Amino acid sequence: MRIKIIGGGLAGCEAAYRLLKAGAAVEMYEMRPVKMTPAHTTSQLAELVCSNSLKSLDPTSAQGVLKTEMRLLDSLVLKSAETAHVPAGGALAVDRYAFSQIIENELNKFANFKLFRQEIDTIDQYTIIATGPLTSDALANRIKQFTDNENLNFFDAAAPIVEFSSIDMEHAFFGSRYNKGDADYLNCPMTKEEYLLFHNALINATCAKLKDFETPNVFEGCMPVEVLAKRGVDTLRFGPMRPVGLYDKSGNRAYAVAQLRLEDCAGLLYNIVGFQTNLTFKAQRDVFGLIPALKNAIFARYGVMHRNSYLNSPRVLTTGFAAKKDTTIFFAGQLTGVEGYMESAASGILAAINMLRILKNDSLISPPTTSIIGALSHYIMSENKNFQPMRACFGLLPFLDNVKKDVRHAEYAKRSEEAMTRFINQYSL
Ligand SMILES: Cc1cc2nc3c(=O)[nH]c(=O)nc-3n(C[C@H](O)[C@H](O)[C@H](O)COP(=O)(O)OP(=O)(O)OC[C@H]3O[C@@H](n4cnc5c(N)ncnc54)[C@H](O)[C@@H]3O)c2cc1C
Numbered sequence: 166m167r168i169k170i171i172g173g174g175l176a177g178c179e180a181a182y183r184l185l186k187a188g189a190a191v192e193m194y195e196m197r198p199v200k201m202t203p204a205h206t207t208s209q210l211a212e213l214v215c216s217n218s219l220k221s222l223d224p225t226s227a228q229g230v231l232k233t234e235m236r237l238l239d240s241l242v243l244k245s246a247e248t249a250h251v252p253a254g255g256a257l258a259v260d261r262y263a264f265s266q267i268i269e270n271e272l273n274k275f276a277n278f279k280l281f282r283q284e285i286d287t288i289d290q291y292t293i294i295a296t297g298p299l300t301s302d303a304l305a306n307r308i309k310q311f312t313d314n315e316n317l318n319f320f321d322a323a324a325p326i327v328e329f330s331s332i333d334m335e336h337a338f339f340g341s342r343y344n345k346g347d348a349d350y351l352n353c354p355m356t357k358e359e360y361l362l363f364h365n366a367l368i369n370a371t372c373a374k375l376k377d378f379e380t381p382n383v384f385e386g387c388m389p390v391e392v393l394a395k396r397g398v399d400t401l402r403f404g405p406m407r408p409v410g411l412y413d414k415s416g417n418r419a420y421a422v423a424q425l426r427l428e429d430c431a432g433l434l435y436n437i438v439g440f441q442t443n444l445t446f447k448a449q450r451d452v453f454g455l456i457p458a459l460k461n462a463i464f465a466r467y468g469v470m471h472r473n474s475y476l477n478s479p480r481v482l483t484t485g486f487a488a489k490k491d492t493t494i495f496f497a498g499q500l501t502g503v504e505g506y507m508e509s510a511a512s513g514i515l516a517a518i519n520m521l522r523i524l525k526n527d528s529l530i531s532p533p534t535t536s537i538i539g540a541l542s543h544y545i546m547s548e549n550k551n552f553q554p555m556r557a558c559f560g561l562l563p564f565l566d567n568v569k570k571d572v573r574h575a576e577y578a579k580r581s582e583e584a585m586t587r588f589i590n591q592y593s594l
Contacts, residue, residue, distance in 0.1 A: 176498025179513035354419030405439025485519030
C-alpha cells in the first residue's frame, strides 16, 4: 500500500524517511513551487522559513535532549543539519539551502519515493497531513470540516537578514557571551543615547497591515521586537539586546547590543537575532538603521509576520498523532501544535512509526513521558481548555524533586535518554 504524505516540510520529510526505511511506498504531495505559502521562498523540501538555527546543542538543555532522542530515532532532519552546519557557538545552525538539498537527495535515493508538486484539498485514509502552520486555505477548510470546526489560528514573526558586506565593522565586533564557545556572533553595540533614540523610533514606527485577524495571538518566543519594546524602555536590554558578557576589543561593555547570527556557509548573510517584526519595510530600514553598525545595512530579507494555523489537538488527536475520528489518518508537524523545527520533525517520526503499526493492525504507541518527545506528545494530546503550541522544555517532564538543582538538568537528560532507548528496544524501532 502507498502512504500519502501531504506537505514536504520538516515533519513530512521525516515521516517519509521513516516509512521508506521500513520498506513502505510513499507518495509525497508538496504544493510548492506551483503554489507558494506566504513565508516559503524556494521549491526545496524541508525549507527553513525563518531562523537557520535548530537551537541548542548543549546535551543538558531541553533542545539538546530532544536532539539526543532524535539521534536515537535516526532522524533525517538531525543528520542533515549536522552535515550542513555552520558555526553558531553552542547552537546547531545550518546553511539552509545545503540542508534542504541533503534531505531531498536522501529521500530520492529510495525507489519507492514519489514526489508530486501538487496542492491537495482532500483527506483520504492512510495519509499523514504535515502541511504546517501555513496550510493552504483549501486544505485548511477541509481540515476544519474533518475536525468539526475545531481549527485555530495564530500569528508568528520572522527576523530580517542583512548582507555582511553592508555592516559597518567599525561599529561591530565578533564575540560570544562571556567568551563561551567560538566568537560566532556579530555584536552591534549602542551607547545610551543611541539606544534611547532607537527605542523611541521603534515604538513609534509604522507596522504592516495584517489582513484577516484583529488581535494577534503570538507565541512568546516569536514576539515582534516592536511589541517587546512597547513593554518598557529596558525590556529589549533585558531581552534580545542584553549587553551582559559582551565586551569589545577594548574590554568595554555597551549599553545595549544587537546580535547578528550567521545565516549561510559562505558567511555573506546575517540575521538580527530576536528582531522578528511586523514593521513596514521602510520602517525596518529607518529604525534598524539607527543601530550604528547597520546604518547602511542592505536587507537580504525583511522581517515579516504570517498566519500560523494549528489544530485543537487535545480534541482532535489520539496517541501517536492519529486522528481520533479515523486512526488511518495522522497529523504531524506544527499543525498539531508542536512548536519549532525539531519538534515538528520529531512528531513526523512518531506519526510514521504509528502509521506502520496501523498497517500491521498493531496498537498506537508513544514514548514514555520521561522522554522529552513523549512528554511533548502527551501534552499535545492531553485535555487542555486553553491549548497553545508548545516547544520542547523541561517543564513538560515529571519533576525530579530528590535531585539537587545544579544537576537536575543533567539528570533529566540521562532519564530521557534511558526512557527513549527502552521505548526503541521494546518495539524494535
Ligand atoms: C513565519 C514563520 C517563522 C517560523 N520561524 C521558526 C524559527 O525560527 N524556528 C523554529 O524552530 N520554528 C519556526 N517556525 C515554526 C515551525 O517550526 C516551522 O513552521 C516548521 O517549518 C514547521 O514544520 P512543518 O513540517 O510542520 O511545516 P512546514 O515546514 O511549513 O511544511 C509544510 C509544507 O506543506 C506544504 N503545503 C501546505 N499546504 C499544502 C497543501 N494543501 N498541499 C500540498 N502541500 C501543502 C507547504 O508548502 C510546506 O512545504 C516558524 C513558522 C512560521 C510560520
